[in-house]
């Protein structure tokens with residue numbers, strides 16, 4: 146079969162099993178758009194800004210586990226995509242981003258809409274390719290998918306000069322079944338001796354903690370994690386990126402750890418004697434002051450990326466490998482050992498944990514006449530039966546969503562953790578909904594974040610993706626305001642948004658349903674109404690208490706045991 | 722802060738060098754010298770890189786380099802017996818009795834005089850970094866017109882080689 150470069154691009158996507166490609170046309174990709182027009186296998190989703198394309202593909206990828214695919218033009222198309230590429234990179238999300246490039250003959254001449262896409266994206270991709278020859282096109286696309294989805298996943302950019310996709314030049318096409326890259330062999334199996342050593346250490350633990358992250362979700366190892374955690378009977382805490390891979394409603398779960406983690410999780414970290422870290426990267430939002438991190442613990446760390454191990458915190462037993470493979474082997478070794486959860490007495494440890502838990506560190510004023518954002522998330526959880534896919538933007542609302550929506554399943558909580566990209570939530574929700582047309586999809590956002598990609602409301606209408614935008618409108622860049630309150634004597638420098646649009650009319654102008662909610666008692670009916678309108682996108686503009694803060698909080702330079710608690714929650718007795 | 726000589730086999734692809742250089746600047750790693758040249762296998766280049774840092778930093782550097790998709794193999798030469806060499810060419814002002822003194826110094830360091838004018842020499846010296854540094858110390862600063870150094874390159878001792 147002879148195909149042109151443009152046809153090869155589309156045909157490769159089909160052969161790779163791609164359902165959706167998120168994109169925006171322009172000069173250098175017009176040949177590819179013409180080829181897309183002439184087929185029905187791969188569906189193109191037209192966004193309204195290339196940042197939206199990358200976030201939508203990212204939301205699709207996070208929620209389905211399949212790679213997200215993006216197509217943008219050269220120059221401004223590529224640079225607009227960079228924020229989304231960097232977002233995916235920081236959270237290790239598999240994307241394949243196809244960017245148009247000027248024809249080979251004029252590369253380097255400052256041609257119209259030329260930019261050095263390879264150079265610009267290099268620091269925020271797992272890898273990138275400039276296709277230099279038509280004969281290498283199919284193989285390069287295959288490699289891109291392979292690299293994006295294996296090992297520690299990440300975005301891969303394929304930059305395609307326009308003349309490569311010339312419809313008049315055809316070559317025989319065959320999609321490679323496999324690829325071999327001699328310089329790339331991610332390690333899957335963990336070192337057996339290391340696993341044995343880890344099991345020995347776990348057996349001797351008196352105050353153990355399990356700390357897991359996004360790697361468990363990326364590695365589809367939720368079941369293996371649940372089996373191991375239940376078998377061990379140890380307490381477990383998770384990062385922002387790990388939520389859902391262990392059921393949040395389970396008693397062994399202590400909630401999120403880190404800067405806005407729970408008292409019980411952070412105190413557990415501070416006092417543990419053995420820490421089992423799984424697919425987590427000891428981020429600074431998690432560790433707090435490094436010098437005070439887990440001062441008494443021996444640390445086991447399972448991660449597919451050797452560079453994640455001992456990067457910020459030195460560990461005692463490193464295990465490089467894929468989380469699922471390693472956890473299964475660990476389980477086998479454990480079962481063959483004389484370990485019995487019941488014989489290992491950690492009841493004193495659990496008693497301490499229950500004491501910490503009793504402080505109810507996430508407590509808030511339930512009788513306030515103002516709408517409390519925490520309560521909105523609880524009601525969302527109730528109305529959706531805990532089964533929704535929830536995306537978020539960045540700010541206080543993101544933290545409340547993480548703290549109060551109890552995710553019991555992986556890939557339901559979709560947010561930008563590493564880069565913290567405002568504008569992520571809405572396009573991500575569109576991608577999630579396309580991947581899960583029957584599911585409830587909510588985007589929890591703030592009045593500042595939503596305006597960073599609000600144009601995607603048009604995309605939501607075009608593809609009838611019925612998502613529910615829950616705007617926790619506190620009239621502030623709340624997270625910024627909170628830091629200014631705590632660290633800058635309440636000098637609210639530029640964190641107040643004076644000229645907010647009328648979000649209800651804005652939603653309506655985009656063809657959606659808009660509802661404003663101003664009273665606590667109206668939240669639930671509004672949520673119910675929104676989800677009843679199954680196929681409609683509904684924008685709930687909920688006016689929440691502008692003074693509310695996210696607690697607990699570990700401020701800069703503090704350790705896990707030095708949390709700032711909500712006013713009225715005192716842990717003095719405990720700390721004394 | 723120990724000095725490390727890291728030797729890398731890297732795919733001979735456009736942009737491979739910028740991936741390595743970019744990694745060092747983005748992560749704030751120290752880079753003393755960097756040399757790149759083709760190898761016996763046309764599909765690969767050999768890169769030799771001298772860096773320094775604490776054990777933790779150097780461990781991160783090697784891990785991050787290994788993570789680059791284009792990096793085929795990597796060894797830290799300083800961890801086992803190895804030979805290191807650097808080539809230096811120095812242009813010196815040489816007049817009167819200085820001409821003889823510099824020639825003597827050149828002999829001591831087994832250097833070669835590559836170019837001669839009535840007022841100057843170009844001298845070539847090869848060896849370990851420390852030897853080249855010592856040679857330069859032997860010449861008064863105001864006699865040095867120009868110094869060009871290749872950066873360090875190296876190879877492990879013994880019969881084992883670095884291959885794909």
Ligand SMILES: Cc1cc2nc3c(=O)[nH]c(=O)nc-3n(C[C@H](O)[C@H](O)[C@H](O)COP(=O)(O)OP(=O)(O)OC[C@H]3O[C@@H](n4cnc5c(N)ncnc54)[C@H](O)[C@@H]3O)c2cc1C
Nearest residue numbers: 358359360364384385403404405424426449468562563565
């Ligand atoms: C406003 C704001 C506040 C925040 N506050 C907090 C907070 O309080 N607490 C918190 O936890 N985070 C918080 N974050 C998020 C934080 O910035 C980091 O993104 C997050 O902590 C990193 O999570 P992680 O360690 O799970 O790593 P991820 O980024 O999810 O990395 C995954 C790790 O797993 C490894 N991995 C991937 N696949 C596999 C596999 N198959 N097998 C084995 N290993 C694998 C990777 O190599 C990597 O090391 C906040 C972010 C924002 C924007």
Ligand SMILES: Cc1ncc(C[n+]2csc(CCOP(=O)(O)OP(=O)(O)O)c2C)c(N)n1
Nearest residue numbers: 540541542567591592593594621622623624
């Ligand atoms: C693109 C981008 N710019 C700036 C920031 C810094 N930032 C973090 S949170 C925040 C405020 C978010 O305000 P809002 O969306 O209203 O959420 P709230 O905190 O009020 O819930 C800002 C400006 C960011 N994370 N992303």
Ligand SMILES: [Mg+2]
Nearest residue numbers: 591592621623
């Ligand atoms: Mg706000």
